[in-house]
């Protein structure tokens with residue numbers, strides 16, 4: 001297939017490279033010349049505008065920072081220049097309202113489009129092991145699967161338009177909550193006189209088990225190897241977790257859901273990021289306890 005890939009940053013760069021490896025011809029566009037040059041090194045064909053990149057393609061994939069940019073890219077150039085019949089896939093993590101609006105505009109312009117946000121960080125993007133949560137019709141999902149599989153460990157149909165973004169925001173709100181809970185439990189265990197590794201050995205096999213404790217232990221030298229063992233460098237930045245929590249809070253407000261723990265987690269990450277810790281892995285909340 002001929003695929004346009006827009007947004008070749010930390011995530012998009014590796015994803016586009018995996019599409020090339022799978023044998024697709026990939027037209028690349030990014031506002032950053034550096035990102036475009038890197039994509040070219042991985043076998044993508046770099047273009048100077050979105051309009052040129054989407055000319056004659058079978059599919060358009062976007063991996064962009066936020067909803068306003070996603071809306072601008074699609075309504076500005078993609079809808080005007082991509083061939084009718086091209087499948088549109090937005091893999092960015094964006095607010096639910098914009099995700100639904102852009103798909104509606106795509107349908108009006110005569111395109112099939114899915115929201116297909118991902119779980120997994122930069123390593124999974126590079127390794128082709130992302131989990132995609134796809135919102136859209138059954139037919140659109142079947143088409144999308146072919147495009148997404150070379151970048152994926154799993155491609156899951158979440159439901160109708162927007163369902164991918166709902167799955168993503170709920171997953172990451174839950175992740176923030178169990179990460180903070182894990183940090184608190186480890187800190188409490190130590191302060192109350194229990195060896196934290198012994199606590200890990202017990203709780204990771206008891207009802208306290210969860211991904212944050214078992215697989216991503218946020219205390220240095222305890223449990224699973226994680227960014228905590230590397231000064232909280234790399235991993236999933238606290239600023240990105242805060243972005244996702246804010247999207248979840250907006251989604252909760254719009255849908256009338258009560259999320260008291262989600263609100264609390266948002267305040268905790270807000271304070272942490274304001275103190276200059278936005279670049280640290282989200283498990284670094286442990287250091288505040």
Ligand code: NAD
Nearest residue numbers: 007008009010011012030031032035064065092093121122
């Ligand atoms: P990034 O900032 O590294 O990459 C975004 C890229 O988009 C940049 O290269 C930027 O130049 C480009 N861009 C911005 N505006 C543009 C425009 N108008 N046209 C073309 N290119 C434009 O961000 P990232 O970490 O790659 O994240 C991308 C998306 O993936 C975000 O929505 C993020 O929430 C989501 N995500 C990130 C992670 C992660 O661990 N980094 C994990 C899951 C999901």
